[in-house]
Amino acid sequence: MNLIEDLRWRGLLAQSTDEAALAESLKKPLTLYVGFDPTAPSLHVGNLVVLLVLRRFQLAGHIPLALVGGATGLVGDPSGKNEERTLNSSDTVSEWVGRIKEQVSVFLDFNTSKNPAKVVNNLDWTAPLSAIEFLRDIGKHFSVNQMLARDSVASRLEAGGISYTEFSYQVLQSYDYLELFRRYNCTLQLGGSDQWGNIVAGLDLIRRVEQGSGHALTVPLLTKADGTKFGKTAGGSVWLDPEMTSPYAFFQYWLNTDDKDVINFLKVFSFKSHAEITELEKSHIENPGLREAHRELARELTTLVHSKEVAERVEAAAKALFGQGDLSQLDLLTLKSALSELPQTKVSSLEEIPTWVDLIAATGVVDSKSAARRIVKEGGAYLNNEKISGEEFRPSKNDFLCGKYAVLRKGKRDLAAIELV
RNA sequence: GGCGGGUUGCCCGAGCGGCCAAUGGGAGGGGACUGUAAAUCCCCCGGCUCUGCCUUCGAAGGUUCAAAUCCUUCACCCGCCA
Structure with missing residues (x-):
């Protein structure tokens, strides 16, 4: 061909x-x-x-x-x-x-x-x-x-x-x-x-x-099945510069591709052979829940734009942090490298720990404290994958995994890290 | 240069002296259902030291007890005429 x-x-x-x-x-x-x-x-x-x-x-x-x-x-x-x-x-x-x-x-x-x-x-x-x-x-x-x-x-x-x-x-x-x-x-x-x-x-x-x-x-101009613009998220464009779009977010962008678009995106962006893509298409149709095609797309693009090491790191980070996983099982090193991919903030161990609202606002994951309060009220606020409630909720020192890190989550998949220093 | 129309929150777009942080739609966010998908349903959507306070309706002044709404000037855009 x-x-x-x-x-x-x-x-x-x-x-x-x-x-x-x-x-x-x-x-x-x-x-x-x-x-x-x-x-x-x-x-x-x-x-x-x-x-x-x-x-x-x-x-x-x-x-x-x-x-x-x-x-x-x-x-x-x-x-x-x-x-x-x-x-x-x-x-x-x-x-x-x-x-x-x-x-x-x-x-x-x-x-x-x-x-x-x-x-x-x-x-x-x-x-x-x-x-x-x-x-x-x-x-x-x-x-x-x-x-x-x-x-x-x-x-x-x-x-x-x-x-x-x-x-x-x-x-x-x-x-x-x-x-x-x-x-x-x-x-x-x-x-x-x-x-x-x-x-x-x-x-x-x-x-x-x-x-x-x-x-x-x-x-051709790339279109998406739902008619929205390709390459845009709530936070704006998906950039190649790691300072502007973290490799973690970059990987997630591809991973979250609409089912209806994923095979098309593989054709457009991937350097895989026709046979490989056809194979992925088959596995996608048979078992879409596995999202093999999405994963391959995310891996290949993150590798191409950032590097193989970075791609492996962000995928491992997502795996460690995502969903209902028990974070307390992670050792300090795994935790540290996984969290390094996320928006972060530090708190001093000498002072009182700020509220969840203040902490997540400091990481930049929400636009304002009002937005953060809304999340809590609506039941979308998590600390170390455990749902929290009450606008005044404050993590305690014991919540810091390995005595050092805590993971904030907003909604299903927006994560941020706090480091105790 | 003259006359007329316009400038509203992320975008589109109502409001035309008090009931306006401002109708509606879109985008966005949270929840439910799921597969970190789509569709669907419910809720939210200026900020804060949050039963209240502060800042928004192109900019700056003014009238008024009270202005996004009236007046003046300026800036920009659109239309018609020179």
């Missing part, structure tokens, strides 16, 4: 220019790129879809370029947005560029001699360009009529308007493709399906300026 067929099987093809020609080009190593704009200090699981497709291309022998949008991030992509976004300062953007470069690098191989990956920043070729050069050398090739017709622009015009800044975004992205075509003979740009317009605009530019040709390939 070739790469294109594999992508189709995984449901990863949305649109492409001449597919037969692309399949032909893919018989030899080809250089391709995907752009990521720094709109936050970290990528999130939504970005993972296309990033992993880039990885699939490298595994298939092609040369991947990961573009981090130091320039485009300063301007703002109107695609998929119904209102103008506020500009971030250039200091902020350049800091985010640095972080995202590192994150992207985890998924690509830079050391192979055959088809090493490269990370590029479009600020490198955009910053030196003068406004006049930009208008004469690039702008001249764009028809405003066509630019206005682009979906991202048209919908914004309808929704109330667009600034000249964001209107120009497609020109910048097109120029990126042209520049990568020139520098690296890059002839394929991948992106989310919302990027189609920007990508073909780049192809047009390459054709006009260099009389060259290239390909465009987009990946």
